[in-house]
Amino acid sequence: MIDINDLFVRYKTENGYANAVDHINLRIEKGIIFGLVGESGSGKTTLGLTLLRILPPSAEIASGSVNIDGTDILRINENEMRKWRGKRISMVFQGAMNSLNPVINIERQVAEPLIIHENIDWEQALKIAREKLALVGLGENTWKRYPHELSGGMKQRVVIAMAIITDPEILIADEPTTALDVVTQDRIMKLIKSLQREYNLTTILISHDLPIVSEVADKIAIMYGGKLSEVGENEQILRNAKHPYTSGLLSSIPEPGSSKEIKGIPGEPISLVNPPKGCRFYNRCQFASEKCKNYDYSPKIVEVGHEVYCTLYGE
Amino acid sequence: MTGLSDFWKVFKRNKMGLTGLGIIIFFFLMAVLAPFISPYNPNQTNPNLFLSPPSSQHLFGTNEIGQDLFSRNLYGAQISLEVGFAAAAVTVIVGLLIGLISGYFGGIVDEILMRVTDFFLVIPSIVFMIIISAFLGPSLINVILVIGLLSWSPTARVVRSMVLSIREWPFVEAARASNAGHFYIMFRHIMPNVIPIVFANATMAISNAIFSQAALVFLGVGDVNDISWGQIMHFALYSGAISAGDWWYIVPPGIFIILLILGFILLGYSLEEIFNPRLRRV
Amino acid sequence: MKGLASYFTKRVVFAVVTIFIIISFNFFLFRILPGNPIELLYRNPMLTKAQIDALYHQFGLDKPLWEQFLIYIYNSLTGNLGISFYYKQPVTNVLIPALENSLILLVPATILSIALGIITGVVSAWHRGTKLDFALLGSALAFYTMPTFWLGSIFIIVALYIGGIPVSGMYSLGLNYTGIIPRIMDLLSHLMLPLITLTLVLYGEFTIIMRNSLIDVFTEDYIITAKAKGADDKRIIWEHAYPNALLPMVSIIAINFGLVVAGAVLTETVFSWPGIGLMIYDAIISRDYPILQGAFLIISITVVIANLIADFVYSYLDPRIRYK
Secondary structure (H helix, E strand, C coil): CEEEEEEEEEEEECCEEEEEEEEEEEEECCCCEEEEECCCCCCHHHHHHHHHCCCCCCEEEEEEEEEECCEECCCCCHHHHHHHECCCEEEECCCCCCCCCCCCCHHHHHHHHHHHHCCCCHHHHHHHHHHHHHHCCCCHHHCCCCHHHCCHHHHHHHHHHHHHCCCCCEEEEECCCCCCCHHHHHHHHHHHHHHHHHHCCEEEEEECCHHHHHHHCCEEEEEECCEEEEEEEHHHHHHCCCCHHHHHHHHCCCCCCCCCCCCCCCCCCCCCECCCCCCCCHHHCCCCCHHHHHCCCCCEEEECCEEECCCCCCC | CHHHHHHHHHHHCCHHHHHHHHHHHHHHHHHHHHHHHCCCCCCCCCCCCCCCCCCCCCCCCECCCCCEHHHHHHHHHHHHHHHHHHHHHHHHHHHHHHHHHHHHHCHHHHHHHHHHHHHHHHCCHHHHHHHHHHHHCCCHHHHHHHHHHHCCHHHHHHHHHHHHHHCCCHHHHHHHHCCCCHHHHHHHHHHHHHHHHHHHHHHHHHHHHHHHHHHHHHHCCCCCCCCCHHHHHHHHHHCCCCCCCCHHHHHHHHHHHHHHHHHHHHHHHHHHHHHCHHHCCC | CHHHHHHHHHHHHHHHHHHHHHHHHHHHHHHHCCCCHHHHHHHCCCCCHHHHHHHHHHHCCCCCHHHHHHHHHHHHHCCCCCECCCCCCEHHHHHHHHHHHHHHHHHHHHHHHHHHHHHHHHHHHHCCCCHHHHHHHHHHHHHHHCCHHHHHHHHHHHHHHHCCCCCCCCCCCCCCCCCHHHHHHHHHHHHHHHHHHHHHHHHHHHHHHHHHHHHHHHCCHHHHHHHHCCCCHHHHHHHHHHHHHHHHHHHHHHHCHHHHHHHHHHHHHHHCCCCHHHHHHHHHHHCCHHHHHHHHHHHHHHHHHHHHHHHHHHHHHCHHHHCC
């Protein structure tokens, strides 16, 4: 169980603080795939980086707590936290980008978390690394290769193998399929799903792409402007979306499986620096009214497990 | 003019650049004012004061023939700046032309010019300079030409890589499509966009030239007759003053060279930071 | 592996062409520039007709230009660089021992300055923005701008003041060594000041390059990946950032061999270290042109070979070249 309480993370910028994660409360149950969906600048990646405490130096965790099995990982010291990173919580970055070191070969990069966390020699670590590489579908001919020799999809598999080699409890996957072609996207998603099932891996899937997330996620949270706008079971979000922003996301789906950026909602996302009081979605919402300007983001419970942050629903 | 005042607005906030500019202005004033502020005629000898240490009469002491070293050091700024600017001008013009032609035409022209550039990058230029200077004989113009003509390769490389990308910009493509002449496009469209970074490069060329001139003169292949900081150091070694421990002879010219070069390097770094968006960090 | 082979071929061809151009340059410089030695010889009233003819024959000047050129190339390649005016010996015999002496100074100075540059660069980058960074960067810049011969002179003055530190030459004069160990100790004590001087004037640039290149690397995604794996600072720097930051370092080191040589020439002059640099200095004074030419050729070839080695090291360090 991951219990996020009143989490507030902000970045120092030239124009003031950018509130990337603005007092968020969230519970993520064990063993599920939890989808975290939002446009770029919604704070979803910051939330992911906060769970590992690998935020850039300009960021500051201003308040809140993140309890994992009774430990508030925001309160433990850096040395303790290092034992969590890559061991109990792993992260999968966008593999097609530069998340692999260009001068170290694949199997060594995959094996490295074992060297860091386990009392093990390179020979044994590499043996396990090869097993994991095989598990994610990479054959022997790739093991000694370097990142530049692999395709985007292959690199993504490497990054996944690297993340699961220590049998972590929690896997955070940040845009794991962006920049991949549709077929490869599908395969990577299936891989993530099968890993979750097999190892009972709590997976936080961060993406801008609601359709892709909805294919595998058990629960989904929608973020906008550093705030949550709707949280619910997969079905609840897809069939019974309450927030106008969620509806916008769903109606703007061009066709299943496409990764096109959201187009259907007119207007620009608001800046995270000095956001207006009240609902962040106010300037783009077709149902906006006066009371939205003073909305305090108290959640409305639609049904069990389904919460919406909007003034349209009951007092 | 708005471009210039915009530039000044940005530059004004750059501490490094301002420090560099301040140092350069200081030495520029030293060179210009040397005839007026020197306490002695720098060439006037005094047989009673050979290698005397600093005193209230002679702030930097005297040399082996009794000349006032303070006055000579003030005058020394003139040659360093002259050679620095003149040699850098040669460097920049040659580098700019080679870079423009190489980047614009590409293909075999580029290949040949870049190999030539690599050649000049690889050969030990100071040794090259020493040998050519030894053949040509010592004169200021020779020193300037030798330094200028052997130092252009880094400028050429930078200009070329910029031209390669500018060449693809829409307005250049348009100019090419409208059959504008090659040289017209090169000098009217491409060159103005390269100039800022060339300025940043020129400051490096100047510091390099000041250094090389001092080294050549120190070794006795430059112009040993004109007063320069390198020349003062040459005679400091040659006259045995260093072996005698006469520190006042060698310390000031070296410090002046270090400061002046530092001034140009700081200015260069700041210009590069301002003109090269890739280096601009948030 | 095909990429690697063609990469090496390209590099080797370039090195050969560079050496060829240097030889040609030497040939024409010797004959074309005003005040060239042939012209001087011709005007020398001290020489008899027979002597001039003999010299003409020595330089092959009685043959057509293209034939002279071919002979010159052949001679250069077979190590026949002419006879020194001053030493009256083959240039090669004079320069090879000098080259050895130069390398005794140059090789350790290069290694030390690179090591010092890497260490200070890494420390500076890791503590970027702090006072330590400012101090390290400031001293690197100061030494980088310092004229070699000036720093050497200052050391000489200081050493003379302290006393007991040799400031000139390679060995103490008039000493009979009782064995190899005292001889080496004597050499090392003479080596100390030139070595420190050369190391200091060279390391500054390496610090600056290493620092900037590391700071660039720190912003790469794979550094965050390493952090997410649980790697500590030490591992992030040395296992992940450093090997990548080293790549631009190697190319800079390669380009800078010319500077290393320049530094060595000036250091040798100040400390009367009997290497090629001092040889050049003396040859300028005695107008010993064959020595100058020979020194230029030998230095250039050394630099070209050092460059080639740097290219090979680069390709070894960067798998993107190694496996293409």
